Amino acid sequence: MVLLKNGTVETDLYTDVSSADKLPEKGAILVSLTQWQDQGDALTKRLDALGIVLQSDEKPEHIANDLAHFDVIALEFPTFNDGRAYSYARLLRERYNYQGELRAVGDVLLEQLHFMHRVGFNSFNIQSKNAIKDWEVAAADISIWYQPSSDNRTPVIKLRHDN
Amino acid sequence: MYRYDEFDARLVTERVEQFRRQAQRRLSGELTEDQFKPLRLMNGLYLQLHAYMMRINIPYGALSSKQMRQLAHIARTYDKGYGHFTTRQNIQYNWIQLKNVPDALADLAAVEMHGIQSSGNCIRNTTSDQYAGVARDELEDPRVYCEIIRQWSTLHPEFSFLPRKFKIAVTGSPNDRAAVKLHDIGLRMHQNEQGKTGFEVIVGGGQGRTPFVGKTIRDWLAPEHLLSYLEAILRVYNLDGRRDNKYKARIKILVHQIGTDEFRRLVDTEWQQIKDGALNLPQSEIDRINAYFTPPAYAQIDDETESLNEQRTQNPAFDAWVQANLAEHKVSGYSIVNISLKSPKLPPGDVTAVQMDALADLADEYSFSELRVNHRQNLVLADVPQKDLLSLWTKLIELDLATPNIGLISDIIACPGLDYCALANARSIPLAQEIHQRFQDIDKVHDIGELTINISGCMNACGHHHVGHIGILGVDKRGKEFYQFTLGGSSDQNASLGDRTGKGFPADEAVNAVEKILNTYIMVRNDGERFLETYRRVGMKPFKEALYGSA
Numbered sequence: 283m284v285l286l287k288n289g290t291v292e293t294d295l296y297t298d299v300s301s302a303d304k305l306p307e308k309g310a311i312l313v314s315l316t317q318w319q320d321q322g323d324a325l326t327k328r329l330d331a332l333g334i335v336l337q338s339d340e341k342p343e344h345i346a347n348d349l350a351h352f353d354v355i356a357l358e359f360p361t362f363n364d365g366r367a368y369s370y371a372r373l374l375r376e377r378y379n380y381q382g383e384l385r386a387v388g389d390v391l392l393e394q395l396h397f398m399h400r401v402g403f404n405s406f407n408i409q410s411k412n413a414i415k416d417w418e419v420a421a422a423d424i425s426i427w428y429q430p431s432s433d434n435r436t437p438v439i440k441l442r443h444d445n
Numbered sequence: 446m447y448r449y450d451e452f453d454a455r456l457v458t459e460r461v462e463q464f465r466r467q468a469q470r471r472l473s474g475e476l477t478e479d480q481f482k483p484l485r486l487m488n489g490l491y492l493q494l495h496a497y498m499m500r501i502n503i504p505y506g507a508l509s510s511k512q513m514r515q516l517a518h519i520a521r522t523y524d525k526g527y528g529h530f531t532t533r534q535n536i537q538y539n540w541i542q543l544k545n546v547p548d549a550l551a552d553l554a555a556v557e558m559h560g561i562q563s564s565g566n567c568i569r570n571t572t573s574d575q576y577a578g579v580a581r582d583e584l585e586d587p588r589v590y591c592e593i594i595r596q597w598s599t600l601h602p603e604f605s606f607l608p609r610k611f612k613i614a615v616t617g618s619p620n621d622r623a624a625v626k627l628h629d630i631g632l633r634m635h636q637n638e639q640g641k642t643g644f645e646v647i648v649g650g651g652q653g654r655t656p657f658v659g660k661t662i663r664d665w666l667a668p669e670h671l672l673s674y675l676e677a678i679l680r681v682y683n684l685d686g687r688r689d690n691k692y693k694a695r696i697k698i699l700v701h702q703i704g705t706d707e708f709r710r711l712v713d714t715e716w717q718q719i720k721d722g723a724l725n726l727p728q729s730e731i732d733r734i735n736a737y738f739t740p741p742a743y744a745q746i747d748d749e750t751e752s753l754n755e756q757r758t759q760n761p762a763f764d765a766w767v768q769a770n771l772a773e774h775k776v777s778g779y780s781i782v783n784i785s786l787k788s789p790k791l792p793p794g795d796v797t798a799v800q801m802d803a804l805a806d807l808a809d810e811y812s813f814s815e816l817r818v819n820h821r822q823n824l825v826l827a828d829v830p831q832k833d834l835l836s837l838w839t840k841l842i843e844l845d846l847a848t849p850n851i852g853l854i855s856d857i858i859a860c861p862g863l864d865y866c867a868l869a870n871a872r873s874i875p876l877a878q879e880i881h882q883r884f885q886d887i888d889k890v891h892d893i894g895e896l897t898i899n900i901s902g903c904m905n906a907c908g909h910h911h912v913g914h915i916g917i918l919g920v921d922k923r924g925k926e927f928y929q930f931t932l933g934g935s936s937d938q939n940a941s942l943g944d945r946t947g948k949g950f951p952a953d954e955a956v957n958a959v960e961k962i963l964n965t966y967i968m969v970r971n972d973g974e975r976f977l978e979t980y981r982r983v984g985m986k987p988f989k990e991a992l993y994g995s996a
């Protein structure tokens with residue numbers, strides 16, 4: 283598993299403790315929604331980076347008022363065809379104005395990177411031998427977009443009418 | 446007809462190349478069938494019992510003669526010489542080999558066609574009225590908005606992994622020929638009190654195991670808000686639609702479970718947030734698309750009533766065809782010609798490559814080089830000058846494409862059934878053919894008049910049996926094929942689901958049952974009353990008695 287972020291491979295600095303009983307005192311961690319709801323106070327007092335993992339049945343409205351506390355929001359795809367997180371991503375970006383790292387985790391297929399990027403994900407946990415190349419292929423596969431979304435690609439309708 | 450501009454063309458070409466790489470990875474073994482499945486489904490490729498099936502979109506049913514020739518070419522080059530038109534205004538090829546699919550898709554891209562989103566849990570081909578643009582009762586051309594929806598929904602990044610497939614239909618006429626009340630979203634164009642045309646928005650219609658007639662969630666929606674409103678509906682569905690059970694995942698179940706009012710509230714709340722944003726449809730774009738649908742250069746001619754009548758009197762077979770297969774055109778001197786794909790010789794919807802080529806020629810000669818496909822698996826030549834009807838008919842006869850049965854008893858929708866489909870309980874096509882055989886007498890057929898018989902081989906209802914005036918459903922009873930009947934279904938503006946008559950009939954009694962139902966109708970009908978009207982007036986009782994005896 284590699285972490286692909288903004289088109290490059292990075293070391294994942296976060297430890298996923300979302301299913302751990304006890305939270306570590308130090309180090310960057312990813313917590314679950316329940317942990318955040320139960321231990322939010324303690325978590326905000328920690329000095330290290332904090333991220334949250336939302337399962338596919340946990341809507342981002344639960345954390346809409348807490349976004350400033352998170353350096354990473356990871357959205358889980360339990361299977362590639364559970365598409366709820368595509369909407370969650372857009373809501374986080376467009377409605378709640380979340381600016382930080384938005385990470386796709388779980389059953390993330392290379393072929394989905396393009397759509398995921400369009401709805402606002404900028405990092406991905408993927409299985410790949412050559413993630414950078416895979417990313418380049420996925421990003422360049424299609425160069426025409428009909429819809430406005432959370433990325434800054436220009437939809438066709440603007441190309442047609444803005445000149 | 447809409448023509449691709451540079452952007453549309455580039456997208457489809459890029460998509461073909463993308464799929465070529467993916468297919469290559471599958472053929473080399475780099476991808477397993479499991480990993481390949483979502484990729485091929487997104488391009489309309491199913492794996493069936495013996496081969497791949499490729500489904501190609503015919504956007505809102507419109508085909509140019511050039512496209513039809515290419516469909517013939519695909520049938521001949523990559524398949525067994527024929528194709529199958531579906532109830533969704535698509536065409537399917539049943540015997541395609543994976544190694545040939547990228548080339549077939551490239552050939553299709555060359556004529557502005559593709560299979561993107563013709564399968565999978567995404568927004569499918571938007572369907573419409575086969576008489577769009579030429580119908581006398583039409584308010585505005587629905588194809589303009591179908592095309593707008595086609596573009597918006599193509600490779601939509603948020604809605605490509607919905608709980609289940611999603612189908613949208615649009616009608617621009619009060620007489621609904623697009624079955625909009627039986628779609629996930631149905632849009633009916635009409636005028637508000639200020640005389641401005643907009644959409645009634647209907648959601649949650651559908652057939653399958655749990656059929657529903659759609660519910661209206663908005664009486665009138667201004668065209669500039671069409672896409673933001675659709676996006677709001679789709680987002681609510683993507684977030685809240687059930688994903689735990691494939692048979693409960695369509696939007697109709699969500700609407701049913703939370704109720705129409707609550708669903709409307711959710712959509713409106715979402716819509717308020719995105720309305721007047723980037724999805725607002727500028728008039729310039731509506732106008733741009735509208736320009737593609739300007740009517741062809743009609744000649745200034747009068748209706749040919751007299752000479753046509755003379756030809757009809759001289760030729761009873763021609764007369765029967767004119768009576769059954771023609772519809773009124775909005776321009777004088779022209780007729781809409783329906784071409785029946787329900788000849789007794791071929792399964793409903795099947796067309797050979799030879800017929801496709803010939804149809805393309807006929808479209809060039811008689812109908813401004815365009816054809817349409819309708820949701821009853823028939824074809825349409827929309828703009829035929831009345832003076833040419835006789836010569837067109839003569840040529841259709843030679844092609845076995847002049848069956849005079851549109852809207853009549855043998856114009857049957859039948860799903861593939863046990864002959865082709867692994868899920869089937871019973872055969873559909875042979876039963877359709879048997880009914881066709883039984884009711885050959887043209888006078889009797891016309892006496893029975895307007896009637897739809899729809900046959901599904903199992904409860905998945907691909908043959909739309911719930912909305913047939915007479916619906917027939919294949920069931921399995923201890924390993925034997927049985928058929929259950931429903932009466933009174935309809936998919937038009939007064940859509941309704943049929944009522945069960947009672948217990949089913951074994952295969953060898955099914956056609957007799959149809960005959961009993963129709964004899965009853967003839968006995969109890971009022972003058973000029975159609976089957977459906979009679980059923981709605983008298984109810985089930987007399988039919989039940991005829992079928993099962995009085996208890």
Ligand code: SF4
Nearest residue numbers: 860866869902903907
């Ligand atoms: S209705 Fe049933 S038998 Fe007919 S095509 Fe659909 S799944 Fe197959």
